[in-house]
Amino acid sequence: MKLLIVESPTKARKIQGYLGAGWRVMACLGHVRDLPVTKDEVPEKHRALPWARLGVNTAGGYAPLYVVRPGKQATVRELRAAAKAADEVFLAADPDREGESIAWHLSVLLGLKEAQRVTYQEITAAALRQAVAHPRPLDLRLVAAQETRRTLDRLAGYGVSPLLWAAVGGAQSAGRVQSAALQLLAQREQARLAFVPSAYWRVTADVTARPAFRAAVTHIRGTPLAAASSFTSTGHLKPDVPVTQLDATKAGQLVTYLNGRPAEVTAAAVTPVTRRPPPPFTTSTLQQAANARLKLGAAEVTRLAQALYENGLITYMRTDSPALSDEALTLARAAVEARFGPAALPAKPRQYATRNANAQEAHEAIRPAGAFLAPSQTRLAGNELALYTLIYERTVASQMLDAVGEKTTLTLQAGVVTLEATGTRLTQPGFTALYDDEIRDQDDQALPLLEVGSRFPLQNAKAEEKRSPPPARFTEGKFVQVMEKAGIGRPSTFGHTLETLQKRGYVALRRRQLHVTPLGLMIAAYLQGQVPQLVDTAFTAGMEADLDRIARGELTRVAYLDRVWKEELAPAISRAAKAVPAVPAPHVPVVFTPRAGEVQARIGDRSVPLPAGLLLEDLTPDMLPALASGAWTPARDSEGPRKPRAKSAAVKPRRKKAASGSAGAERRPRRKKTPP
DNA sequence: CAGTGAGCGAGCTTCCGCTTGACTT
Numbered sequence: 001m002k003l004l005i006v007e008s009p010t011k012a013r014k015i016q017g018y019l020g021a022g023w024r025v026m027a028c029l030g031h032v033r034d035l036p037v038t039k040d041e042v043p044e045k046h047r048a049l050p051w052a053r054l055g056v057n058t059a060g061g062y063a064p065l066y067v068v069r070p071g072k073q074a075t076v077r078e079l080r081a082a083a084k085a086a087d088e089v090f091l092a093a094d095p096d097r098e099g100e101s102i103a104w105h106l107s108v109l110l111g112l113k114e115a116q117r118v119t120y121q122e123i124t125a126a127a128l129r130q131a132v133a134h135p136r137p138l139d140l141r142l143v144a145a146q147e148t149r150r151t152l153d154r155l156a157g158y159g160v161s162p163l164l165w166a167a168v169g170g171a172q173s174a175g176r177v178q179s180a181a182l183q184l185l186a187q188r189e190q191a192r193l194a195f196v197p198s199a200y201w202r203v204t205a206d207v208t209a210r211p212a213f214r215a216a217v218t219h220i221r222g223t224p225l226a227a228a229s230s231f232t233s234t235g236h237l238k239p240d241v242p243v244t245q246l247d248a249t250k251a252g253q254l255v256t257y258l259n260g261r262p263a264e265v266t267a268a269a270v271t272p273v274t275r276r277p278p279p280p281f282t283t284s285t286l287q288q289a290a291n292a293r294l295k296l297g298a299a300e301v302t303r304l305a306q307a308l309y310e311n312g313l314i315t316y317m318r319t320d321s322p323a324l325s326d327e328a329l330t331l332a333r334a335a336v337e338a339r340f341g342p343a344a345l346p347a348k349p350r351q352y353a354t355r356n357a358n359a360q361e362a363h364e365a366i367r368p369a370g371a372f373l374a375p376s377q378t379r380l381a382g383n384e385l386a387l388y389t390l391i392y393e394r395t396v397a398s399q400m401l402d403a404v405g406e407k408t409t410l411t412l413q414a415g416v417v418t419l420e421a422t423g424t425r426l427t428q429p430g431f432t433a434l435y436d437d438e439i440r441d442q443d444d445q446a447l448p449l450l451e452v453g454s455r456f457p458l459q460n461a462k463a464e465e466k467r468s469p470p471p472a473r474f475t476e477g478k479f480v481q482v483m484e485k486a487g488i489g490r491p492s493t494f495g496h497t498l499e500t501l502q503k504r505g506y507v508a509l510r511r512r513q514l515h516v517t518p519l520g521l522m523i524a525a526y527l528q529g530q531v532p533q534l535v536d537t538a539f540t541a542g543m544e545a546d547l548d549r550i551a552r553g554e555l556t557r558v559a560y561l562d563r564v565w566k567e568e569l570a571p572a573i574s575r576a577a578k579a580v581p582a583v584p585a586p587h588v589p590v591v592f593t594p595r596a597g598e599v600q601a602r603i604g605d606r607s608v609p610l611p612a613g614l615l616l617e618d619l620t621p622d623m624l625p626a627l628a629s630g631a632w633t634p635a636r637d638s639e640g641p642r643k644p645r646a647k648s649a650a651v652k653p654r655r656k657k658a659a660s661g662s663a664g665a666e667r668r669p670r671r672k673k674t675p676p
Numbered sequence: 677c678a679g680t681g682a683g684c685g686a687g688c689t690t691c692c693g694c695t696t697g698a699c700t701t
Contacts, residue, residue, distance in 0.1 A: 007694065008694095028694095029695045029696055031695075034692095034694095035691090037691090038689090038690095071698095098694055099694080101693095102694070102695095149693085150691095150692070153693085154691055154692080156691070157692075160690090162689085162690075164690085165690080171688085171689040173691075175690080175691045175692070176691075177693095178692090489692085490692085492692095492693060493692065493694090
């Protein structure tokens with residue numbers, strides 16, 4: 001009997017079916033050994049060591065102390081017994097840095113003298129037979145790269161977090177990923193608060209052709225009219241770009257000028273447009289699409305996808321690769337043909353590649369597994385059905401033809417005023433017949449094809465005052481994409497990081513958008529001042545490059561950790577200020593100070609604890625007197641309690657969360673603010 | 677003499693990444 005060990009039990013069952021008799025396939029459920037989390041996990045004889053708390057001997061070559069993870073003893077025992085009974089053992093953890101490390105830890109725990117490592121890119125009978133026929137030794141350089149990553153994360157996390165305990169109080173935390181993520185959110189929040197909106201006017205008129213259409217003023221006497229893009233984030237006009245700025249009076253005069261005036265077509269351009277289908281889902285793009293279309297949070301998407309995976313309906317849901325296996329390409333093309341006919345298929349299958357430099361690509365895209373069941377054949381319901389449908393349609397659409405159309409741009413001249421109208425029309429819907437990811441542009445309309453020189457009177461001219469929008473806050477889905485692009489975190493941890501930031505009270509959700517709390521703002525500012533490396537996304541990018549060098553044997557683990565820990569992080573930690581300086585709110589005369597893990601707000605000469613659930617956008621000049629006297633209460637969330645969740649029968653009861661910010665406020669009867 | 681409570685000091689908190697159930701409320 002031969003033993004094959006993989007990470008996931010679902011995978012193990014499937015592979016057992018392919019390899020059949022003579023094989024036993026078992027799962028190790030991810031990492032089985034790790035650094036100790038707390039001192040209790042350190043074996044008795046090491047507990048008195050000065051580095052027992054870190055689990056890494058910083059004075060002795062950064063030697064890590066590994067222990068079997070609590071809860072994994074039974075797994076290890078079973079694997080040991082199976083290994084003993086087997087003639088041969090094959091280690092088939094995922095083909096990436098973490099997988100190589102898992103295989104190495106197993107080889108140590110199972111006492112394998114010469115470990116046989118096998119990897120495969122897709123789970124088919126042929127690929128597996130090929131893989132087990134060609135085992136290789138463990139790649140110890142790749143293992144060293146993983147150990148470096150693990151060690152650095154421990155040193156940074158356990159090294160910096162105690163600074164926050166001392167400076168802020170309470171169970172605060174910092175880390176390479178969460179602190180960089182927090183900083184990105186804090187920067188966006190501050191950019192929003194510092195943003196000065198600019199007013200500009202949009203003037204439009206109906207052109208009475210057949211059919212009639214609407215055109216917008218672009219120039220007056222050849223000078224462009226100011227639009228959102230004409231202003232900087234501080235509300236000033238961009239220099240060196242001459243524009244005309246209207247006010248209410250001038251806008252009104254322009255309306256009068258246009259009404260009834262003939263406009264002559266001076267240019268008519270038709271350009272072909274093609275749109276390619278979006279690639280199949282990865283973890284991050286699935287989060288983004290499910291958040292935008294189904295209004296699901298990151299944790300909810302993870303949970304639903306896990307259930308679909310365990311039921312054999314989709315492939316593995318933690319992946320950074322958009323690639324489809326040959327088998328999947330064939331099935332997706334068959335699905336296109338069955339539904340839309342052979343004419344809807346491109347001549348060749350479409351293959352997609354990642355554009356993400358840090359991608360490890362150990363798994364393929366998230367797609368329907370097995371027979372590519374149509375959503376109606378699945379017996380799913382509620383959110384599970386909705387998510388499966390999204391995955392199914394995106395996968396199948398990725399193998400359809402481009403959408404083809406034409407964009408028409410008409411330029412008109414009415415006296416001294418230039419107007420423009422654009423419209424896009426699809427001639428071949430292609431993939432959009434199944435999955436349309438385009439957001440409709442408000443200016444998009446059906447345009448007639450007009451001869452240059454033809455004239456039509458203008459009617460119904462209108463002027464609207466517009467405000468340039470501040471940089472948008474992130475939704476959870478959008479922010480997962482931001483993290484992936486910045487290279488911080490991995491598909492298995494994007495959701496986890498967002499949860500941590502919320503659990504610590506650094507970030508809160510309101511109307512599905514991520515807000516940085518005053519506590520989060522204070523902590524980001526402190527870390528930026530004391531340990532700037534930790535909040536810098538470039539730090540992770542540099543780390544990834546160095547880990548690759550370690551994996552290639554061009555750099556040693558100790559040399560790298562000496563440079564990053566001994567020379568940079570450790571000195572910064574030891575000279576860090578033991579107190580958090582007061583942080584001013586960017587937009588109102590309020591100063592935040594820490595007090596026993598909570599935030600105090602100083603308003604003039606008064607200091608009050610900040611009410612739970614108060615976010616930066618709640619701080620307005622109007623409410624400051626009420627806040628200072630303690631009479632301020634949060635306004636109810638305008639969206640009210642969320643409902644759609646309860647509809648689905650397939651959804652398991654969700655775990656209860658500890659005190660969620662606004663829950664208390666929602667139950668309390670609404671009260672008028674008492675005047676100060 | 678037993679029970680209460682103020683006051684004080686000691687110990688704890690924490691990272692990232694890989695994977696599922698087993699637990700409560």
